[in-house]
Amino acid sequence: xxxxxxxxxxxxxxxxxxxxxxxxxxxxxxxxxxxxxxxxxxxxxxxxxxxxxxxxxxxxxxxxxxxxxxxxxxxxxxxxxxxxxxxxxxxxxxxxxxxxxxxxxxxxxxxxxxxxxxxxxxxxxxxxxxxxxxxxxxxxxxxxxxxxxxxxxxxxxxxxxxxxxxxxxxxxxxxxxxxxxxxxxxxxxxxxxxxxxxxxxxxxxxxxxxxxxxxxxxxxxxxxxxxxxxxxxxxxxxxxxxxxxxxxxxxxxxxxxxxxxxxxxxxxxxxxxxxxxx
Ligand code: ADP
Ligand code: MG
Numbered sequence: 001x002x003x004x005x006x007x008x009x010x011x012x013x014x015x016x017x018x019x020x021x022x023x024x025x026x027x028x029x030x031x032x033x034x035x036x037x038x039x040x041x042x043x044x045x046x047x048x049x050x051x052x053x054x055x056x057x058x059x060x061x062x063x064x065x066x067x068x069x070x071x072x073x074x075x076x077x078x079x080x081x082x083x084x085x086x087x088x089x090x091x092x093x094x095x096x097x098x099x100x101x102x103x104x105x106x107x108x109x110x111x112x113x114x115x116x117x118x119x120x121x122x123x124x125x126x127x128x129x130x131x132x133x134x135x136x137x138x139x140x141x142x143x144x145x146x147x148x149x150x151x152x153x154x155x156x157x158x159x160x161x162x163x164x165x166x167x168x169x170x171x172x173x174x175x176x177x178x179x180x181x182x183x184x185x186x187x188x189x190x191x192x193x194x195x196x197x198x199x200x201x202x203x204x205x206x207x208x209x210x211x212x213x214x215x216x217x218x219x220x221x222x223x224x225x226x227x228x229x230x231x232x233x234x235x236x237x238x239x240x241x242x243x244x245x246x247x248x249x250x251x252x253x254x255x256x257x258x259x260x261x262x263x264x265x266x267x268x269x270x271x272x273x274x275x276x277x278x
Contacts, residue, residue, distance in 0.1 A: 037064075037100055038062055038063050038064070038097075039062055039064040039065075039066075039191065039192055039224040040060075040061060040068075040085055040099075040192060040224060040226055041060075041061040041097045042058060042059055042061070042081065042084060042094065042095075042096045042097075043059045043094055043095050044057050044059055044093065044094040045058045045059070045081065045084055045094035045096060046058075046092045046093035046094055047080055047084070047089060047091050047092055048092055053247070053248050054077045054080040054248050055081055055084075055248045055249075056247075056249050057094075057249065058077065058081055058245070058248065058249065059094075059250065060226075060250060060253060063224070064191075064224055065222045065223070066224060066225075066241070067218060067224075067225040067226075067238060067240050068225070068226055068227070068241045068243060069227045069229055069234075069238065069239035069242045069243065070082065070226065070227070070228045070243050071229055071231075071235045071243065071244050072230065072244060072246055073230060073246075074230060076245040076247060077247075077248040078196075078228040078229075078230075079120060079196055079228060080248075081245065082194050082196055082226060083194075084096045084103070085098055085103065085194055086108075086111055086115045086117055086194060087103050087106065087108040087111055087112075088112075090104070091104075098111065098115060098192060099191065113137060113140055113188060114188070114190055115190055115192050115193075115194060116137075116188060116190035116192065116193040116194065117193075117194045117195075117196075118181045118182055118184075118198050119181075119196050120196040120200065120228075121200075122177050122178055122180070122198075123181065124169040124180055124181060124184070125169075126169050127168075128169075129166055129168060130154070130164050130165050130166070130167050130168075130169070130172070131147065131150055131154070131161065131165035133180055133184055134150035134151075134153055134154055134165075134180060134183045134187050135147050135149065136184055136187075137184065137185075138187055138188055149188075149189070150183070150187045151165070153183040153184070153186040153187035154180070154183045156183065156186055156217065157179040157180075157183045157213075157217070158179060158213065159179050159180065159183065164176070173206070174201055174202050174203070174206065175206035178198055178199065178201075178202065179210070181198070182195075182198065182214070190223065191223060192223065192224045193224065193225045193226070194225075194226050195225060195227045195228065197228055197230065198210075198214070198227070199214075199229075199234065200229070200230075211234060211237060214238065215237065215238050227239060231275075232272065232275035232277060233275050233276070233277065235256070236256035236275075236277060239256070241253060241255055242254065242255070242256055244259070244268050244271060246265075246267050251264060251265045251268050252265065252268050256277075259272065260277055260278070263278075
């Protein structure tokens with residue numbers, strides 16, 4: 001495994017390793033169409049809750065292997081848009097595709113087993129051990145090697161399965177819990193990951209440790225990522241492109257450099273200014 005990467009946080013805790021034997025690498029697209037077709041695409045999506053417009057004409061796409069961040073203030077529609085991709089939210093209008101399949105026509109159970117999802121606050125089951133939590137998706141798929149996959153995924157996120165597997169979520173630090181939530185999403189070996197504020201509730205040091213470890217990990221795995229965050233600096237650090245959401249509408253999508261160079265709206269300028277990125 002000469003191709004292995006190893007990252008250590010500043011406190012020497014929990015490296016994240018990515019070896020080709022435990023996770024399928026991104027496949028080389030075999031046709032020109034495969035190169036062009038995005039792994040994730042939402043087109044003209046609308047969603048209302050009573051009189052609240054959560055999403056209006058929202059369109060975004062994520063190329064295979066790309067990381068796109070959805071950025072916006074609380075209530076701007078980030079979680080709603082993210083959850084249209086695993087059909088936990090059904091849009092009122094517009095279309096959503098995952099790996100070329102229309103989500104509206106997909107079996108939601110099957111879809112959720114193939115799309116990794118880390119929900120806001122992690123969503124670990126408190127009465128399940130770390131190993132059982134991490135093996136949830138492969139167990140739902142009735143895979144005989146579910147626990148082995150969970151152990152591999154825990155190692156990937158820098159948690160030794162022998163040390164942490166038998167613990168309860170309450171016996172972990174916030175950063176460790178987030179690692180378990182990420183391991184649970186990775187254990188199904190998805191090609192697509194949906195992450196909702198995965199570093200949201202962490203202290204600054206843990207947060208920056210996990211951010212850099214995560215950035216290296218997804219780069220190594222070649223997985224496609226849609227990442228929700230309210231933190232523009234985090235988005236600029238981790239994402240290839242940033243989509244700025246404001247009151248349910250996408251204000252601008254572009255590389256961090258493009259947003260800084262040429263903000264499309266005064267709202268984007270203001271957001272960049274507040275983050276110290278203008
Ligand atoms: P964000 O993730 O950016 O904080 P959300 O996507 O969670 O925002 O919410 C967008 C808007 O939709 C908010 O005004 C929120 O209150 C509303 N909303 C979200 N989910 C529901 C729901 N299930 N029922 C009613 N309103 C909702
Ligand atoms: Mg949210």
